[in-house]
Amino acid sequence: MSFKAEDMKLISTITDLTDIPSGAINIRVDGQAVIRNSSPNISVGPNDDGTGLKVEIKAGTRDEAVHVPVIVTKAGFKDKVYNTFIVNEDADVTIIAGCGIHNDSHADSGHDGIHTIIVKKGSHMKYVEKHYGEGSGRGKKILNPTTDITVEDGASAEMELVQIAGVDDTLRSTIARIHENDSLKITERLMTHDDQRAESLIDVYLKGTGGNAQILSRAVARDKSSQVFKAALIGQADALGHLECDAIIMDQAKIQSVPQLVAEDAQAVLTHEAAIGKIAGEQLVKLMSLGLSEEEAVNTIIEGFLK
Amino acid sequence: MLKLENVSMAIGDNTGEAREIITGINLEFKPGKLYAITGPNGGGKTTIAKVIMGIYKNNSGHVLLDGEDISNLSVSERAKKGIAYAFQQPPRFKGLTVPDMLNIARPGLDQVGIRKSLRDVGLCPEDYQDRDVGPGLSGGEMKRIEIAQVLARDARVSIFDEPEAGVDLWTIQRLIGLIIAKYQNSPKSTAIIITHNERVLPICDEIIVVDGGRIDKQGSGAEIWPLIKDDIECKVKLQCRGEIGYEF
Ligand SMILES: Nc1ncnc2c1ncn2[C@@H]1O[C@H](COP(=O)(O)OP(=O)(O)O)[C@@H](O)[C@H]1O
Numbered sequence A: 001m002s003f004k005a006e007d008m009k010l011i012s013t014i015t016d017l018t019d020i021p022s023g024a025i026n027i028r029v030d031g032q033a034v035i036r037n038s039s040p041n042i043s044v045g046p047n048d049d050g051t052g053l054k055v056e057i058k059a060g061t062r063d064e065a066v067h068v069p070v071i072v073t074k075a076g077f078k079d080k081v082y083n084t085f086i087v088n089e090d091a092d093v094t095i096i097a098g099c100g101i102h103n104d105s106h107a108d109s110g111h112d113g114i115h116t117i118i119v120k121k122g123s124h125m126k127y128v129e130k131h132y133g134e135g136s137g138r139g140k141k142i143l144n145p146t147t148d149i150t151v152e153d154g155a156s157a158e159m160e161l162v163q164i165a166g167v168d169d170t171l172r173s174t175i176a177r178i179h180e181n182d183s184l185k186i187t188e189r190l191m192t193h194d195d196q197r198a199e200s201l202i203d204v205y206l207k208g209t210g211g212n213a214q215i216l217s218r219a220v221a222r223d224k225s226s227q228v229f230k231a232a233l234i235g236q237a238d239a240l241g242h243l244e245c246d247a248i249i250m251d252q253a254k255i256q257s258v259p260q261l262v263a264e265d266a267q268a269v270l271t272h273e274a275a276i277g278k279i280a281g282e283q284l285v286k287l288m289s290l291g292l293s294e295e296e297a298v299n300t301i302i303e304g305f306l307k
Numbered sequence B: 001m002l003k004l005e006n007v008s009m010a011i012g013d014n015t016g017e018a019r020e021i022i023t024g025i026n027l028e029f030k031p032g033k034l035y036a037i038t039g040p041n042g043g044g045k046t047t048i049a050k051v052i053m054g055i056y057k058n059n060s061g062h063v064l065l066d067g068e069d070i071s072n073l074s075v076s077e078r079a080k081k082g083i084a085y086a087f088q089q090p091p092r093f094k095g096l097t098v099p100d101m102l103n104i105a106r107p108g109l110d111q112v113g114i115r116k117s118l119r120d121v122g123l124c125p126e127d128y129q130d131r132d133v134g135p136g137l138s139g140g141e142m143k144r145i146e147i148a149q150v151l152a153r154d155a156r157v158s159i160f161d162e163p164e165a166g167v168d169l170w171t172i173q174r175l176i177g178l179i180i181a182k183y184q185n186s187p188k189s190t191a192i193i194i195t196h197n198e199r200v201l202p203i204c205d206e207i208i209v210v211d212g213g214r215i216d217k218q219g220s221g222a223e224i225w226p227l228i229k230d231d232i233e234c235k236v237k238l239q240c241r242g243e244i245g246y247e248f
């Protein structure tokens, strides 16, 4: 199987792949799996009701990755998929998801990915999901990911959720439950521009003693775009939670940031920091004094911030 | 090489009236010489530096580089023409690392160059490979990294704004050695150090004392140092006894 150059470019924007790797992979194009391979330790197959994928990682699997990117290229196509990922005991794996939309038409196209992730005892999982839209049409590029993650006792998970650019409308919803001695780190990077809208809702339940959750969000809103970020840490045990949301606002953009801490156990320790501000004049002048133009200085600051 | 001719700069204050911060400044900086600007806090030293860099625009007079009036050039354009300024209070950046900043200061600087730049300002390169020039660094670390950027630029006019603040004596000595080696007797570049440091001032070729936005005294190090020595030594003593703060 080989891809058209523009499709491969889209895949590589969201996954950093330059060609199709051997090993566990599923590439979905306009609602169809065009490549699907399992590896000895990672099975990739349809779920029970045929609405999406089931990816299961064998206990003890170390240092392996599975790629499950999605692209939408057909004009006006609306894709919806239900995927389940099960990371069995004592594994250490990376899951690379992500969605890219190319739309040159005047009809809206989109992808709703509904993901359930279970990380079992003693495992570590890294989950990376990048979103990107492109194309010349007036049709919107819409991405609505829903992620439900359960981290079992003594496991840890890192999630990197990134919206690179070009997504007109997004509603991102993430729910996480973490148990005894677990750790979870969610890093979100969100860029909106033009008339785009983004809403991100993250709820993390700290359900077990010794749990540790961090939500770190960085966002940039340019032009007339608008963003709403609502994140809640719900402490239900002797656990630690920290929430940080930091945003750069530019032009005529709007940002609403709502960090929420809910303690339902007297031992829970929850903290948050939130900041919204424009790029400081001193920062621009400093980079310009090193020889960058004003535009280069702005882009350098944004790229660094969202890195 | 660089000349300020009758330069004044005013800023509108909160009553809407323009307040003159520096007035009628005439200065000439020649290649191969080391200049010190000193004087009391609030005297206008940083403002002169910022007017040279283009961060503030002069309302009257001329800033001339090799005879060309650069008063209307942007900060970037002046940087490209070879003016560099190490900020008194460098801004912090989230997501730009120490090597990132050095690479912006000097595009193409390799690992060896980055390590050397950091060692020159008394920092251990291993500790700064992936640290942001951000809230995690101390004031002294920020200053050193700021100085390293300007040294790395190899500019024609390099201005260091109170490089001694937050930097230990040993490093200051070493830095001064570097600055002397790099700029004193250089055929095409010059350094301007804004300082109160009693080790730096006497060795500069020229000392400029700025007070109340005007040049109060100006002359060779040998000439001016004896006149201001007592003042500065007195301040240093008071600092040591904790009677006045280090910012002056
Ligand atoms: N951007 C500004 N807005 C208002 N006042 C300023 C500004 N910059 C400098 N000043 C004032 O100008 C005077 C000189 O400041 P500065 O050049 O920073 O002094 P120095 O560097 O000698 O300590 C001070 O009174 C300072 O408050």
Ligand SMILES: [Mg+2]
Pocket: B045, B046, B047, B088, B161
């Ligand atoms: Mg100053």
